[in-house]
Amino acid sequence: MYAFELHHAKSVADAAALLAKTGGKALAGGQSLVAAMKLRLAQPGHVVDLSGVAELKGIRREGDHVTIGAMTRHAEVASSDVVKGAIPALAALAEGIGDRQVRNMGTLGGALANNDPAADWPAGVLGLGATVVTNKRKIAADDFFKGMYETALGADEIIVSVSFPVPKKAAYAKFPNPASRFALVGVLVAQTGSGVRVAVTGAASAVFRCKPIEDALAKSWTAAAAKAVKVSATDLNSDLHGSPAYRAHLVSVMAARAVDAAR
Amino acid sequence: MLAGGPDAVRAVAVALPHVGRRSIVAGSAPATGIEEPARRIRITHPKEEHVAVTLSLTVNGKAVTATVDPRTLLVELIRNQLGLTGTHVGCDTGQCGACTVLLDGRAVKACNLLAAQANGASVTTIEGVAAADGTMHPMQAAFKECHGLQCGFCTPGMVMSAIDLVNRHPKASEAAIREELEGNLCRCTGYHNIVKAVQLGAASMGK
Numbered sequence: 530m531y532a533f534e535l536h537h538a539k540s541v542a543d544a545a546a547l548l549a550k551t552g553g554k555a556l557a558g559g560q561s562l563v564a565a566m567k568l569r570l571a572q573p574g575h576v577v578d579l580s581g582v583a584e585l586k587g588i589r590r591e592g593d594h595v596t597i598g599a600m601t602r603h604a605e606v607a608s609s610d611v612v613k614g615a616i617p618a619l620a621a622l623a624e625g626i627g628d629r630q631v632r633n634m635g636t637l638g639g640a641l642a643n644n645d646p647a648a649d650w651p652a653g654v655l656g657l658g659a660t661v662v663t664n665k666r667k668i669a670a671d672d673f674f675k676g677m678y679e680t681a682l683g684a685d686e687i688i689v690s691v692s693f694p695v696p697k698k699a700a701y702a703k704f705p706n707p708a709s710r711f712a713l714v715g716v717l718v719a720q721t722g723s724g725v726r727v728a729v730t731g732a733a734s735a736v737f738r739c740k741p742i743e744d745a746l747a748k749s750w751t752a753a754a755a756k757a758v759k760v761s762a763t764d765l766n767s768d769l770h771g772s773p774a775y776r777a778h779l780v781s782v783m784a785a786r787a788v789d790a791a792r
Numbered sequence: 793m794l795a796g797g798p799d800a801v802r803a804v805a806v807a808l809p810h811v812g813r814r815s816i817v818a819g820s821a822p823a824t825g826i827e828e829p830a831r832r833i834r835i836t837h838p839k840e841e842h843v844a845v846t847l848s849l850t851v852n853g854k855a856v857t858a859t860v861d862p863r864t865l866l867v868e869l870i871r872n873q874l875g876l877t878g879t880h881v882g883c884d885t886g887q888c889g890a891c892t893v894l895l896d897g898r899a900v901k902a903c904n905l906l907a908a909q910a911n912g913a914s915v916t917t918i919e920g921v922a923a924a925d926g927t928m929h930p931m932q933a934a935f936k937e938c939h940g941l942q943c944g945f946c947t948p949g950m951v952m953s954a955i956d957l958v959n960r961h962p963k964a965s966e967a968a969i970r971e972e973l974e975g976n977l978c979r980c981t982g983y984h985n986i987v988k989a990v991q992l993g994a995a996s997m998g999k
Contacts, residue, residue: 532842535862535908556906563904564886566863576862580909604898628975629953630889633898634905708887710974 530566536577541584541664541687544577549685551575557600557639560631585638585689590615593695596662599638599688604629606637617792618699618717622653625703627710638688641673644680644735646766647711651736652701656717656728659693677734696721698750700790702783703731706770713770714779718746718755718787725750727784732765732776742784752785847911851876852920858907866910867891867902870917878918878948882977889976892949893917899956901975918948921955930996931955931989940989942980950976950986958994966991 536551538544548555553575556562565571579585585600588609595615597606606612607624626632626640626649640650641661654661654670661668663686673681682688699719703712712731716739719726727742745754760780762773771779842861849856851874858873870876870893879902882890886904893902894916921929931954934940941947950973957964957972964972969990970983978986 530863533862534843535845535906537908537911556909559906559909560886560904563865563906567865567885567904578908628889629956629972630892630899630901630975631886633895633956634900634909 531569531572533566533573534575536575537581538577538579540582541689544579544582544687545664545685547575547577548687551577552684553577555579555642555687557636557642558602558634559639560627560635561639561643561645579638579687588612591692594692595619595695596690596692597637598690599641600636601638603627603632603635603637603640607632615695616657616693616699618696618701618719619653619657619693622649622701622703622717625649625701625705625710637691641691642680642682642688644674644678645711646677646733646735647706647713647715647731648736649701649703649712649715649730652712652715652717652728652730654691654693655736655738656701656719656726657693657696657699658719658721658723658726659691661688662690662692663688671738674736679735694721698791700787700792702787702790704779704783714776714783716780716783716787718742718784718791720750720791729780732780734764734766739780739784742781746784746788750788752788755788756781756785758784845908845911847908849910849912850914852916860907862906862908864907865903866893866895866900866905866907866915869907869910870902870915876917876919880945880948882945882949887977888946888949889953890946890949892952892976894952894956897956897959899953899975916952918951921951929955930999931958931993934993934996935986935989938985938989938992940982940986942978942982946976946978946980950978954990954993955997957990958997962994962998964990964994 536547554573556576556578579600586598588597588611590611603623603626607620613620640648651674659670661673665686668681697720701717703715706713714732715730717728725743725746727739728736729739730736741758742755745758758781760777762777765773765776767773844859845862846859867881870879879893880890881903882888884903886901891902892899896913931951953976969987
């Protein structure tokens with residue numbers, strides 16, 4: 530790890546000012562950032578620790594939305610009665626991230642800002658049509674994820690919370706890499722107030738919505754309808770774990786499993 | 793596609809910091825033929841001098857103040873500065889769980905945390921779980937009783953994870969225990985007796 534200067538932010542405004550002044554990186558739970566810094570894949574000259582910012586924490590139900598603070602840990606989401614009651618799919622998604630130790634440190638906001646192409650949270654946020662609330666604006670999920678490790682966030686923009694509309698039904702099904710537990714393919718299906726949404730992570734360079742399966746499920750909300758869709762392998766990832774065709778097949782299979790599990 | 797294994801990957805990653813690790817591992821142009829976008833982690837000029845930070849935390853019930861280079865990992869603080877070498881470094885990449893400690897009661901991997909992330913918190917290591925008179929913690933005793941170890945390298949991390957597990961799920965099933973120990977690897981593959989030990993430890997902790 531290269532040397533860096535550490536700053537402890539006391540508030541969101543303080544953190545934003547520090548990021549603007551130093552050009553540094555925000556540290557949430559650090560489960561990706563610290564690992565990347567150890568490998569010198571990330572070399573920030575300044576790191577702004579957000580762990581002392583109280584306004585970034587907490588889970589609350591607000592009418593037909595559940596709002597989760599950016600610094601809320603995966604384990605806290607997984608065990609939250611509010612989340613389990615309103616959107617059980619989200620609690621299950623959080624419970625399936627990495628391993629216990631990772632879930633005890635990693636945060637919702639950190640995972641979204643990092644936007645790993647195989648991370649689980651992007652599928653949850655895009656699939657439910659959530660809104661990412663930053664210190665500057667509100668960003669619809671459809672506009673937030675821009676590409677591999679790339680988001681709509683500006684340099685001194687900090688995710689404050691994410692507001693999830695409570696769906697009629699939803700579930701997340703993941704085919705995990707057996708070693709890392711990152712998604713080889715993960716699919717979140719949801720019946721929302723604005724129609725059926727299907728978000729896929731792990732399969733391509735970034736999370737995306739699968740229109741053919743959305744259309745099929747809008748006509749017939751059944752596992753068979755999802756499974757019958759032949760997903761295009763064009764632009765899907767290829768690595769030692771799976772070919773594009775294998776991943777394309779998995780998208781339909783995991784969507785079908787998610788439909789079966791949806792409640 | 794690059795050849796040469798992880799070291800070569802790392803060397804390239806350092807030389808080409810704007811290129812993501814995934815793209816190096818997977819080849820720069822995946823089957824899509826679309827050029828990958830540049831990595832978006834901000835790169836600033838690395839520098840070797842540092843501004844030390846002073847941390848206050850509680851370790852095994854004792855107040856500790858330490859002045860460290862900000863890049864010091866929690867496990868480095870624990871082992872090198874505090875001399876508590878019961879916490880092991882196995883993979884040093886956040887995978888094996890040998891470095892597991894409790895941070896405010898929650899199991900975390902001390903090799904994947906900056907020491908500064910424990911500022912103000914309470915850390916418990918394997919040295920801190922036995923009673924003051926040396927009587928083993930019920931989970932330690934269970935590992936001894938069930939022969940829940942072979943070489944013993946992973947054992948401190950296993951015990952710390954098991955204590956966190958039982959604190960949250962006092963009556964965890966065998967399947968749940970296996971799932972919960974996902975983040976702890978035993979290279980002797982001694983999992984069967986480890987699971988038995990956690991079951992016995994859970995029963996003892998409940999008494």
